[in-house]
Amino acid sequence: VTVEPESSDVSVEQKQDPSIGVDEWVARTTQRREYAPGRRGEAQRLFERVGWWPKLAVAAAFGAIVPFLLTNNFQLQVGINALLLATLALGLNISVGWAGLLDLGYIAFYGFGAYGFALLSSNQLNPPAGIHFAAYVSLPIIAVAAACLGLIVGLPSRRLIGDYLAILTLFFGEAFVEFTNNVAPSKLGGPNGIVSIDPIRGFGHQLISNKSYFWFLLALLVLTAAALHLLDTSRTGRAWRAVREDPLAAGMMTIPVNRVKLMAFSFGAVVAALAGTVFAAQQVNVFPTDFDTPFLILIYAALILGGAGSIGGAILGGLLLSVMLDGFLRSPTEAGYLFYGVILLTLIVKLRPWRKLVAVLAATALFGFAVHAIVEAISKSAVAGQTSSGWISSALHNWVVVPSNPTTAGNIGFVVLLCLVIALIQVKGRTRTILLVPTLYLAACVWEGVLVAQPSITRQLLIGAILIVMMNARPQGLLGSKRVEVV
Amino acid sequence: MHFFIQELVNGLTQGSLYALIALGYSMVYGVLKLLNFAHGDLYMVGAFVGYFVIQWFGGSTALSIPVPLLLLFMFIAAGGGVGMLGVAIERFAYRPLRDAPRIAPLITALGVSFLLENTMLLLFGASYRDYNTSAFISFNIGIHIGPLNIDLVQLMVIGLSVLLMIGLTLFVARTKLGRQMRAVSADREAAEMLGIDVDYTIAVTFFIGSALAGIAGVMDGLAYNNIYTLMGFIAGLKAFTAAVVGGIGSIPGAMLGGLLIGIAESMVTGYISSTYTNLIVFGILIAMMLVRPTGLLGKVPLQKV
Numbered sequence: 001v002t003v004e005p006e007s008s009d010v011s012v013e014q015k016q017d018p019s020i021g022v023d024e025w026v027a028r029t030t031q032r033r034e035y036a037p038g039r040r041g042e043a044q045r046l047f048e049r050v051g052w053w054p055k056l057a058v059a060a061a062f063g064a065i066v067p068f069l070l071t072n073n074f075q076l077q078v079g080i081n082a083l084l085l086a087t088l089a090l091g092l093n094i095s096v097g098w099a100g101l102l103d104l105g106y107i108a109f110y111g112f113g114a115y116g117f118a119l120l121s122s123n124q125l126n127p128p129a130g131i132h133f134a135a136y137v138s139l140p141i142i143a144v145a146a147a148c149l150g151l152i153v154g155l156p157s158r159r160l161i162g163d164y165l166a167i168l169t170l171f172f173g174e175a176f177v178e179f180t181n182n183v184a185p186s187k188l189g190g191p192n193g194i195v196s197i198d199p200i201r202g203f204g205h206q207l208i209s210n211k212s213y214f215w216f217l218l219a220l221l222v223l224t225a226a227a228l229h230l231l232d233t234s235r236t237g238r239a240w241r242a243v244r245e246d247p248l249a250a251g252m253m254t255i256p257v258n259r260v261k262l263m264a265f266s267f268g269a270v271v272a273a274l275a276g277t278v279f280a281a282q283q284v285n286v287f288p289t290d291f292d293t294p295f296l297i298l299i300y301a302a303l304i305l306g307g308a309g310s311i312g313g314a315i316l317g318g319l320l321l322s323v324m325l326d327g328f329l330r331s332p333t334e335a336g337y338l339f340y341g342v343i344l345l346t347l348i349v350k351l352r353p354w355r356k357l358v359a360v361l362a363a364t365a366l367f368g369f370a371v372h373a374i375v376e377a378i379s380k381s382a383v384a385g386q387t388s389s390g391w392i393s394s395a396l397h398n399w400v401v402v403p404s405n406p407t408t409a410g411n412i413g414f415v416v417l418l419c420l421v422i423a424l425i426q427v428k429g430r431t432r433t434i435l436l437v438p439t440l441y442l443a444a445c446v447w448e449g450v451l452v453a454q455p456s457i458t459r460q461l462l463i464g465a466i467l468i469v470m471m472n473a474r475p476q477g478l479l480g481s482k483r484v485e486v487v
Numbered sequence: 488m489h490f491f492i493q494e495l496v497n498g499l500t501q502g503s504l505y506a507l508i509a510l511g512y513s514m515v516y517g518v519l520k521l522l523n524f525a526h527g528d529l530y531m532v533g534a535f536v537g538y539f540v541i542q543w544f545g546g547s548t549a550l551s552i553p554v555p556l557l558l559l560f561m562f563i564a565a566g567g568g569v570g571m572l573g574v575a576i577e578r579f580a581y582r583p584l585r586d587a588p589r590i591a592p593l594i595t596a597l598g599v600s601f602l603l604e605n606t607m608l609l610l611f612g613a614s615y616r617d618y619n620t621s622a623f624i625s626f627n628i629g630i631h632i633g634p635l636n637i638d639l640v641q642l643m644v645i646g647l648s649v650l651l652m653i654g655l656t657l658f659v660a661r662t663k664l665g666r667q668m669r670a671v672s673a674d675r676e677a678a679e680m681l682g683i684d685v686d687y688t689i690a691v692t693f694f695i696g697s698a699l700a701g702i703a704g705v706m707d708g709l710a711y712n713n714i715y716t717l718m719g720f721i722a723g724l725k726a727f728t729a730a731v732v733g734g735i736g737s738i739p740g741a742m743l744g745g746l747l748i749g750i751a752e753s754m755v756t757g758y759i760s761s762t763y764t765n766l767i768v769f770g771i772l773i774a775m776m777l778v779r780p781t782g783l784l785g786k787v788p789l790q791k792v
Contacts, residue, residue: 467598
């Protein structure tokens, strides 16, 4: 459908840039997007014509064959963690992405589910026999209880908005950890947690192998995604988005703002609690530290990375982040793939034209050899350090400078690297391209010297960096809608 | 009675530290409407700067300069260094997001906090470091009446905090920069139209707030000796509570809130049990926010449509 110029004085307007007449501009871009030329456009149109459930089914089928492709138990565990994180991000998306309520106590719902399942399926309560409910009894109990808890925690959202709500929920999350740590150690186990929890069982079967947990979690994720899609496109979903955009206006349009907010909290709590039950059953034991703030920040990072406000984004973010951090960072070689891969990918995307890219890469390589030669001439021990194992590191061994005692030099290098990155953001044009060369080289040196040896800290640093970079560069995430506003 | 006074002084010591950190939270919230989650970590960085100043001058047992001079250097280094760090964080992480939706700077602040914590962890490890204050400021100087023990460090912490708070109040109330700060916090756009350099004012606010946190970090090291890389989070959270209880955005509120939280905490520890201290402090916060969301001295904001 083309937008026809209508009145007589349009001839004047047409000479101007289309962005002046915003409506017209919007119409044209939408049109351009809808009818992209060539094969790409055809594929896009075909993809858009397919309904949501065939897509979900195909994705689920792909997911279901993943356990057959994985070779060892560690990889399977990474898969399970990834599915858990994706489910959690999906639940967080309800309150943060759709309803625009910044819920920093979300992790407590996850902990509540895990602890609830642990209490209902172990010897902890009512010893020595304990309580051992089947999953079809305990899961509904936990879901309903979590929904009620979500309601209670959500109650302040009737009065508090924005930052105040964020603080209050943050304290709720902290209070949960304090509570499980200190109150009633005979019941909740204190810092020792609850151990030897039953597997998920019912109808004469029980889930024991990691593979079965993988499939169970996959089913949970797919069902949640389907339910949330239906919810999102329903009256409630539209009400959430209206409340997110402007609660005052939404209230004027007769949307029951408070009830809608409470619903968002409740739904999120149920999803988190169900994920928690599977976590408890699969891990066999739960500890208060499993539900501490760093994990909450990880869930946020997943949601932000994928894109708040989008179901696909939340799932993608969870899977991507978890596989990246758990799967790759454990072994130095694979961590190397991740590190150099991400750097290369960023350079390829950001550096145009390709001549510039080649020039920068060549300059980095030459710069590295030059620095290595100079440092070696000054002091032999300054380049004698052991780079980590793996072919990337051995290939780079004569290029990066790693002193025999890498700690001090690495620390200084890390601080200098941070300063260089900041400087890189500030400068523009040719200076930036030139500055990129030492930055890249120093990054490689610091990576080989310090970061590879400290995977757990590197992991946390990466999470922090993802949050900052995403928020500054692409706040809508990989798949998110353009705008997510917390009121 | 001695016990009560002892707990009160302990509470005041702890409370003045919370108040100093809370001031930074409150000032930043005032000008940017941003909860700076990284603020607690600035306090931790301050404690580390102080520690390294002691090491620089020969370590706590073999100081090469007189103690008052050492203290002066510690406060200047921590205040100045952490202040600059705060300005840098504002410049690079928050300024690009000044007109973005509210969630963006908030989550960036979480990221900055995480990054700071783990950078320090990478650089200095997870082990505790000891200021060993008693080696250069004798515990015996101070007020010791029967079971009541108030040592010089506690008196110094309380005294210096009071001085800093008075100074800050005067600064905000009387100077030109203070007036600009108030203007920016009241309405940033209008302030800009009246010719106030908003960027500069915000940078100054960050500098002062962060410097106060850094000084509080040094005082924490002096008073409680042990410092570690993750100490910022929980202290930041308490200071947060203080800022909220007092009314976020209000400077006297932050001081009042800090002292109240400190005293409440030490009374709970003294009379009930240290196990429940944090739970009770969080409980106070939650109750406070439900009853009076704007805090003790905060103003109810007008909602503009």
